[in-house]
Amino acid sequence: MDAPAADIIQPLGHGIFAIDTGFQRPRFDAAYLLVDGGRAAFIDTGTRHALPRLLCALSWVGLGPEAVDWVIPTHVHLDHAGGVGPLMQALPQARLMVHPRGARHMIDPSALYQGALAVYGQAEMDRSYGELMGVDAARVDTSVDGMPLQVGDRTLTLIDTPGHALHHHCIWDPVSRGWFTGDTFGISYRELDSPTGAPWIFPTSTPVQFQPDALRESVQRLLAAQPDAVYLTHYGRLGDVQGLGVQLLGLLDQVQALDLTSADAATDSPSRHTALRDGLKKLYIGSLRQHGCMLTDVAIADALAIDIELNAQGMGVWLDRQKR
Template sequence: MSASAPEWLETLGHGVHAIDTGFQRARFDAAYLVVDGGRAAFIDTGTRHALPRLIGALSAVGLGVDAVDWVIPTHVHLDHAGGVGPLMQALPHATLLVHPRGARHMIDPSALYQGALAVYGQAEMDRAYGELVGVDAARVRTSEDGMRVPLGGRQLELIDTPGHALHHHCIWDPVSQGWFTGDTFGLSYREFDTADGRAWIQPTTTPVQFQPAALRQSIERLLGRAPACMYLTHYGRVRDVPALGTQLLHLLDEVVALGRTLAPMADTAARHTALSEGLRQLYRRSLRAHGCALADAHIDELLALDVELNAQGMCVWLDREAR
């Protein structure tokens, strides 16, 4: 790659490149470009606004749009897959490889848009996501648990990982011995790294398909491969995987306990408020124990979107359990 590579592109070795899609803030949302033998795959895409960076990443590593064989969203939430349609239009030879539960939403994204609109509102949809573009069904292939697909000289492996979303799969790279985890292995923002480089991680419970038991099983399945690293969409590559896995599962248990404590509240608005405050306090305590020195107000600012969406997702989960 050129010495003048853009600041939003990070080369991680083993042919893996992280692209900061520019969604929300710097180092919040990553897409990945994997290159092997002159062939390429994108894993996650960010929103449609990320398209210039995605195409620019190809140019930066010396490849053209005809070198891309695969576009693989980990799941079809818009911060991971909102850019799939425009990207596929720009890549003449790529195949979209998507979880079977998400394929119809990539072909016709109208229901996906309406679902996101209900969560975010029109102003935020216009600002952050924009118009969604469908993909020709003839260019769509669905994944199966344990399937392998070729990329140059390596074989990427896909496994079904429900818990965050029913339409979620994770991708194993045998060369770097790492998983592309989407949201299954949680969120780890670089602002919370300690001075000695230790990362902090949290589970995500966003609407509408959070299932804690399934998520725990998926996390444990990822850990069972003894990976050298995890490639998170939010954000970047993390190492020290066993320690992070322990922390993630512990926080998941605490989140579930918080939800069950507040489940009896009949007033849904009051329950949402209580969940939001409970999550803020839980995250602060965990970060203090981790060694984070940021002020509470700064922590709250960085986690504001997560607190809101996680509280919403927990409300949906609790209502589903009560039925």
Template sequence: MHADFIEPLGHGIYAIDTGFQRPRFDAAYLLVENGRAAFIDTGTNHAVPRLLAALELVGLTPAAVDWVIPTHVHLDHAGGVGLLMQSLPQAMVLVHPRGLRHMVDPSALFKGALAVYGPEEMQRSYGQLQPVPAERVQASFDEQTIAVGGRPLLLIDTPGHARHHHCIWDARSRGWFTGDTFGLSYREFDTAAGGEWLMPTSTPVQFDPQALRASVQRLMRFEPQAMYLTHYSRIGFVNHDLPRLAELLLAQVDEMEALALRLRDAPDRHQQLKAGLREQYLRRLQAHGCQLVPEQQAALLGMDIELNAQGLAVWLDKTQPA
């Protein structure tokens, strides 16, 4: 097997770089067991050729795929589901119940993203969303177990980043496929001394810090040995330091919440939220020992800072002042 977009992680798990935005930014996962397979997250429509090529590289045909499981229906995770399903004759989509209708009829999902990104960016990054036939979609439920080639996967409800979010536990690798619940960790910020760094994501429109804290704590109760993030790939495995990473994530959720509450009534709130988030992240990256200059750090985090500020504003507007 040789392709620069697929990385074997052991235990029959492969990370696929979907090519979204920049290299090693957005991952889909292929899980293989006894000649059967599942995709967990798909990236966008533009990722579908890579996903199908990954199957071929591991010696499988599209008919070997039993499940396509988006962690949630944000387009960088699920935008390619409908198009991918057109090539997978045996597969079923397993989606959080709050996201099911968006797989069958993605028009509202497309319209919501269009309002955030605009028509030019939507076409460039996502393409036209394709529906999945209703009879090929199932709603997951909390503590549901499914099997891939006899290998059990457990799904749990993990609100906080979005209400339509579930995470998938693979007991074989003792790892969670976390979507965005366990935050974002970009490989550019890894350091020899400090290891991996991560940050929460409050992308619009359903960020809930209290729910997110509870979800992260629930994930950690399984004593995982790895987290398989969509942004980007496996963390916590090499240095066995998931407790440190969870503590870092939760501390930043607290810090982001405090920043938002402080700026609730600020003039030019969006710009101040962005400035505050930028300061928080760059300060923590400096403490982490990141060798990139601040301008490079800020450039890599630019889209996340913008979306996190938007999401915090939506959360503020939904909550009442104490």
């Protein structure tokens, strides 16, 4: 493993542990280990390169591979589920619980790989994701909206949450009164917190299934549970969920308006992509200035570079879908 356990495993209380998967940069991408009554579940996995860190976390909490009952990717994008195949191979008793729209991609990830390849290119696929490994169909279960799932003595609930992706579900934990939100409840990086430690959060529109109206409904559904916390893949546990929801939905409104008013919005062209990318960058920096972020514009743009590029791509796909 490339880092000490203390640097990658963060106890969050209620038997929940955040694991920094090592993807892209520190505190960028989290998987979660949930432990109850000597049984365990992983929620999201990071990429296949995260496997040593996931197994280290399991050992760190005093459990062996046979203690894991479930691996639950929130959706099948590779920063959340690229490590599912290797992890399932390492966990002989575990079953996979995946959204029904994502199950075939976990069994045969070839189409998933090709789709990601089209977005990222071969060099980035080799560096960040590596080869994908399928899961035996006999070990795969699919979720139903509102279904219960037992881990030890606690009963989780899975709900369908489209908007970021059609293959996305979120997981409710009644013990922590928290949602494991994948990308549905947006992205929040710790380096962009205000000087007082208040988090800033923004919606993600990465390719290819961004649907702002559906996303708004999913976020409102999460908020309706009056959660005490959200557990984001990007990144970590956050409180003051209602306040974050106001911020997130406000930015989603602005993003959607930006989509509809950007130069060349009706044309799938490099100039449209540049306009969307520049518009997002301006929107994010302006929002962060209001939030009190003290980083320079250059530092903000650098921290958000990956998201700006992918969100602009996803917004372009959504605009094209509106024309059909």
